[in-house]
Amino acid sequence: MSVLDILKERGFIQQLTHEDEIAELLDKEKITFYIGFDPTADSLHVGHFLGMMVMAHMQQAGHRPVCLIGGATAMIGDPSGKTDMRKMLTREDIEHNGERFKKQMQRFIDFSDDKALMMNNADWLLQLNYVEFIRDIGIHFSVNRMLTAECFKQRMDKGLSFLEFNYMLMQGYDFLELNRRCNCIMQMGGDDQWSNILAGADLIRRKEGKPAYGLTFTLLATSDGRKMGKTEKGALWLDAEKTSPYDFYQYWRNIDDADVEKCLALLTFLPMDEVRRLGALQDKEINTAKKTLAFEVTKLIHGQAEAEKAQQAAEALFGGAGSLENVPTVSIASTLIGTKLLDVLAGTGIVASKSEGRRLIQQGGLYIGDIKVADPDFLLAADLLENNSLLIRKGKKTYHRIIVE
The missing domain is CATH 3.40.50.620 (HUPs)
Known part of the structure; x- marks a missing residue:
């Protein structure tokens, strides 16, 4: 050919x-x-x-x-x-x-x-x-x-x-x-x-x-014509310092079902027989194709080791297996225990600003583990920590881990 x-x-x-x-x-x-x-x-x-x-x-x-x-x-x-x-x-x-x-x-x-x-x-x-x-x-x-x-x-x-x-x-x-x-x-x-x-x-x-x-x-666009590659933080960069391998992996893991086969064909070197097989999967099985897409694309951009770490982090968060060590993580000083959670999130960059954090809380999109945060003045208490760490969730699928030094 x-x-x-x-x-x-x-x-x-x-x-x-x-x-x-x-x-x-x-x-x-x-x-x-x-x-x-x-x-x-x-x-x-x-x-x-x-x-x-x-x-x-x-x-x-x-x-x-x-x-x-x-x-x-x-x-x-x-x-x-x-x-x-x-x-x-x-x-x-x-x-x-x-x-x-x-x-x-x-x-x-x-x-x-x-x-x-x-x-x-x-x-x-x-x-x-x-x-x-x-x-x-x-x-x-x-x-x-x-x-x-x-x-x-x-x-x-x-x-x-x-x-x-x-x-x-x-x-x-x-x-x-x-x-x-x-x-x-x-x-x-x-x-x-x-x-x-x-x-x-x-x-x-x-x-x-x-x-x-x-x-x-062709330009890289979704099935409904929207430009592909925009995230809540802006562009989806190929530099690991601008977009972490985990966030990069998660972007492809969460694309629309209708875009999976096209992205597998355009953005991986998988044989087309395999692309078509994965693209034909339906309902829950399409998640297998999305995992393959996310891994293959992340491997191309960041290498095999980083792709495996991102995959393990995703499995830990969404599949109950794997290691949380590879989830995007920030460290804070123990002196911040007892201060407003919103201040901590803005200070560590988990939210872009306090106003963005307030909007997230008002919309019901901020969680500590499975606990929904409903109050913008919510305090970061010591009894919320597990193994000196905290798992923050924004929306349904964006996780960050906070470690208290």
Whole structure:
């Protein structure tokens, strides 16, 4: 089975520029392709995960990925969909974030011996003379055609900045530059990048007289169209310091039944026969599939040992087996016994703020073990402790352990 067939069978592919040519190309040759990542944070999040899986499947078939860091974009701050300007990043910030990305990607991608490359578009975009750029590149872009692109149409009502309008030219130039530097002939990205990918492929054909190709993959969304990867704490990060392996495991363990088979296909390397078998399970048996999904995805991101710890913690909390040692844990001083529980929870970060804690209590969602906390002034008493520890539950499934030193 070709890599294109694999990507199709697993549900990745949304659109291709030249399907028959791409099928023959990927089957008979080893190509260089790229996917872009903006380094606006020091960790990748689950929205990047799907692109990393595409890169891994392609590399396993012998093709070479280029992970392009959008250093130039990050230095000016991309305003798309934002009401406030993003934090301006320095080159040092961007280099640091890029190295963090590379470390996370190395679980999937082999960067040894130029089998994969990490490049930064700041290396060429920041050197451009604007007048020369517009004369050389802008002449190949039709404003009328650009305004029909979905990415621009969605912004017309709210206002489209000149910076955003230039973004298509910049991304198209990235593709051209990578084609010249390392013979990159295909750009891949989420389906929201389709117009930009088309523009880049067209620019290469016009400037270089050579074929170039584009492919988009599905965006990671739930069965009812909601963006996947949002938690009560914000994004689902791939960095263990930002999202613990336990919280990461629990996110996948608790996804909707309707999303299990799709996530198994997209986010694990399990054979498709096994994916379909697990996806066909019904009622309570679907929990077996969810446990498999949670373990496999956590293993890919955090490694086998952390996946096993997260699994054991979940079993201890929900199955009556396993070890509580791996449940998210904070320590407090014994001097806090007798103070307000809400102060302790806010001080340890178990709740983001006292006001959030009060809302949780008012909604009946805070428990000590199986005891519901109904009073915002509830005191943390010594007789609540068991083996010098306390198990806090938020809602139905979020647990934290407090240890009194």
